[in-house]
Amino acid sequence: MTADVVRLRPPMHRVNPRARWYWAARAAVLWIVLLVPQVIWWVADSGEAELPHVLVGVAWAVLAAVHLIVMPQWRYRVHRWEATDTAVYTQTGWLSQERRIAPISRVQTVDSERGPIEQLFKLANVTVTTASAAGPLKIDGLAAKDAEQLVADLTTRVGHTLGDAT
Amino acid sequence: MTTAVGRPTDAPADTGDGWRRLSPRMLAVHPVMELRRLVFPLIAVVLGLRSGNSGEGGWWALGIGGLGIVVGFLRYFTTSFRITPTHVQVRRGLLRRRTLTVPRDRIRTVDVTSNLLHRIFGLARVTVGTGQTDKKNDGVKLDGLSAAAAENLHRELLHRPAPGPAAPAGGPAPAATAEDAPESVLATLAPAWIRFGPFTLSGLVAIGVLFGLGSRLVNEGHVDLADVGVVHDSLDYLRDAPLPVAIALVTAAVIVFTVLASTIGYVLTFWNFRLSRHRSGTLHVRRGLLTTRSTTIEERRLRGVELSEPLLLRSVRGAKVLAIATGLRVGRGADRGGSILLPPAPRAVAVRVAGTIIDDPEPITVALVGHGPQAARRRFTRAASVSTILILLVLLAVLLTGTSWWTFGAALLLLPLGALLAADRAASLGHALTGNWLVSRYGSLVRRRHVLQNDAVIGWNLTTSMFQRRVGLTTLIATTAGGRQQYAVPDVPEAEAIRVARAAVPGLLDQFLAG
Numbered sequence: 001m002t003a004d005v006v007r008l009r010p011p012m013h014r015v016n017p018r019a020r021w022y023w024a025a026r027a028a029v030l031w032i033v034l035l036v037p038q039v040i041w042w043v044a045d046s047g048e049a050e051l052p053h054v055l056v057g058v059a060w061a062v063l064a065a066v067h068l069i070v071m072p073q074w075r076y077r078v079h080r081w082e083a084t085d086t087a088v089y090t091q092t093g094w095l096s097q098e099r100r101i102a103p104i105s106r107v108q109t110v111d112s113e114r115g116p117i118e119q120l121f122k123l124a125n126v127t128v129t130t131a132s133a134a135g136p137l138k139i140d141g142l143a144a145k146d147a148e149q150l151v152a153d154l155t156t157r158v159g160h161t162l163g164d165a166t
Numbered sequence: 167m168t169t170a171v172g173r174p175t176d177a178p179a180d181t182g183d184g185w186r187r188l189s190p191r192m193l194a195v196h197p198v199m200e201l202r203r204l205v206f207p208l209i210a211v212v213l214g215l216r217s218g219n220s221g222e223g224g225w226w227a228l229g230i231g232g233l234g235i236v237v238g239f240l241r242y243f244t245t246s247f248r249i250t251p252t253h254v255q256v257r258r259g260l261l262r263r264r265t266l267t268v269p270r271d272r273i274r275t276v277d278v279t280s281n282l283l284h285r286i287f288g289l290a291r292v293t294v295g296t297g298q299t300d301k302k303n304d305g306v307k308l309d310g311l312s313a314a315a316a317e318n319l320h321r322e323l324l325h326r327p328a329p330g331p332a333a334p335a336g337g338p339a340p341a342a343t344a345e346d347a348p349e350s351v352l353a354t355l356a357p358a359w360i361r362f363g364p365f366t367l368s369g370l371v372a373i374g375v376l377f378g379l380g381s382r383l384v385n386e387g388h389v390d391l392a393d394v395g396v397v398h399d400s401l402d403y404l405r406d407a408p409l410p411v412a413i414a415l416v417t418a419a420v421i422v423f424t425v426l427a428s429t430i431g432y433v434l435t436f437w438n439f440r441l442s443r444h445r446s447g448t449l450h451v452r453r454g455l456l457t458t459r460s461t462t463i464e465e466r467r468l469r470g471v472e473l474s475e476p477l478l479l480r481s482v483r484g485a486k487v488l489a490i491a492t493g494l495r496v497g498r499g500a501d502r503g504g505s506i507l508l509p510p511a512p513r514a515v516a517v518r519v520a521g522t523i524i525d526d527p528e529p530i531t532v533a534l535v536g537h538g539p540q541a542a543r544r545r546f547t548r549a550a551s552v553s554t555i556l557i558l559l560v561l562l563a564v565l566l567t568g569t570s571w572w573t574f575g576a577a578l579l580l581l582p583l584g585a586l587l588a589a590d591r592a593a594s595l596g597h598a599l600t601g602n603w604l605v606s607r608y609g610s611l612v613r614r615r616h617v618l619q620n621d622a623v624i625g626w627n628l629t630t631s632m633f634q635r636r637v638g639l640t641t642l643i644a645t646t647a648g649g650r651q652q653y654a655v656p657d658v659p660e661a662e663a664i665r666v667a668r669a670a671v672p673g674l675l676d677q678f679l680a681g
Contacts, residue, residue, distance in 0.1 A: 006680075082678070086674070098630075099628040106624035
């Protein structure tokens with residue numbers, strides 16, 4: 001293997017397929033927050049000019065629809081994770097993507113969290129932090145059971161190492 | 167990296183007593199400090215009484231001022247601290263008694279500051295940094311030890327004897343011997359360096375502060391600026407002058423003021439600057455004209471240095487040096503400026519000092535590997551798109567508000583300026599691996615060269631935007647516990663990013679490689 005073809009492979013595991021619904025729901029909440037005031041404005045506006053409202057409304061609706069359909073699928077293709085004996089490796093994002101690698105020996109905390117929308121889809125996320133404020137690795141959209149398992153695994157592995165480079 | 171905070175019962179019962187007080191002279195200082203905080207309400211009172219309105223608010227302010235003085239007195243009586251062989255403990259609070267306990271091996275930095283008021287009474291404030299500078303209410307602050315006591319405490323905490331058998335016993339006694347311990351001076355301020363003052367732009371901040379003060383005074387004191395003779399006259403003058411003249415005058419005024427304020431600021435902050443290395447393994451920075459500040463950084467917490475060259479400073483061949491150390495976050499709250507190892511100084515001096523600090527001149531001077539034409543092109547596309555958007559916005563403003571077309575013409579200048587900036591940014595890009603150091607440089611308006619210990623890297627982030635993926639570039643970010651928390655190598659070809667990451671932290675990435 002020559003030096004110029006060395007590449008990182010993506011992490012091994014995909015997240016749970018239900019994560020797509022979770023991402024869509026999360027985005028939908030955002031869109032509702034954005035669009036409700038506009039609808040209220042439309043209804044409350046008793047002026048003659050309907051056209052601008054319709055145009056803006058259609059534009060937003062198309063944008064929202066595209067976002068809600070494309071983003072979760074795309075994310076699902078990108079989001080992956082892997083935890084080995086010595087490192088945690090994640091890949092996240094869609095338009096802009098990020099791979100994060102942290103050695104187990106530098107891990108400080110392992111958290112699992114279930115927000116309201118996540119609970120709806122029986123999902124959970126796992127956050128692995130190091131001593132750097134810039135380096136938390138977050139794995140979204142794991143099945144709650146898998147998340148528990150991962151936290152337990154990581155906690156044991158971290159327990160076997162020393163030193164967090166602070 | 168936790169700071170134990172708990173009730174007194176949680177405190178380790180080392181010695182039975184040993185609680186110390188702040189200096190009684192603080193009884194004079196605390197109330198004045200409290201009053202200083204209330205100076206604006208008090209000014210408002212005076213002005214309010216004079217103009218006959220808001221008298222009631224004035225009485226309120228007076229009441230609060232009185233309360234402030236009482237609180238200031240109480241602080242002395244309610245604060246005490248002690249240093250055990252393993253912990254530093256501070257007890258404070260009247261209604262809510264708290265004991266703050268910090269294990270001594272968690273202490274990263276000790277900062278001794280005295281402002282003018284402190285110095286009149288021969289006092290100092292000691293701040294013990296534990297590395298949790300990102301949290302509110304961090305660390306231990308002892309405001310008001312006598313200068314000598316502060317110095318002793320400082321020595322007690324950081325210049326503790328090495329754990330080896332040769333070291334003398336601990337306790338306050340070895341303070342005297344520590345005083346004679348060899349200390350090598352790495353840099354002192356040369357008066358000629360003050361010429362870099364005007365190029366630091368710190369004066370702009372001063373303008374901002376003055377503006378803020380002014381507007382507060384206007385608001386709280388109900389002063390109508392237009393009634394003040396000087397302001398009134400100059401406003402009138404500017405209004406009557408032709409637009410270009412007015413702009414030139416205002417610009418000139420701002421420049422003159424900035425230069426003056428920056429120079430004064432430089433002298434105030436860095437007068438008496440001295441960087442020294444203590445044999446016990448600490449770096450010691452002392453500086454300040456009116457407010458003196460002395461910071462001590464343990465060298466084993468030092469993870470690297472940053473050579474910072476803002477554009478203006480670079481134009482006169484100046485640079486400054488900052489520390490990358492765990493427990494010192496760059497530009498955060500009370501620690502602002504705590505990581506400065508060398509004020510703006512001639513570049514050659516900065517390079518020499520930075521090399522001495524990390525005991526290896528190589529990473530400071532080593533030739534960097536450029537990031538290639540793709541990365542350079544991205545600098546130009548970005549500059550062009552930002553300037554285009556700004557120009558279009560100006561065009562819109564011209565069309566909508568009927569501003570003179572001259573504005574649009576002036577805005578067109580953004581394109582060549584942007585191109586110059588992009589060229590400089592492209593030239594700045596570079597990285598290198600040398601010895602145990604990861605070196606990265608980027609930026610134009612503020613060009614920084616980061617030199618980070620490979621061992622200090624506690625993770626890698628590789629980010630790629632859509633545009634970067636198209637041309638096969640990635641941004642490699644080394645995360646670390648100190649300084650800015652992350653140090654980037656922007657826009658490197660992916661293979662190179664992997665190569666650097668593998669070389670800097672051997673073994674970590676191997677398991678994730680394709681093939």
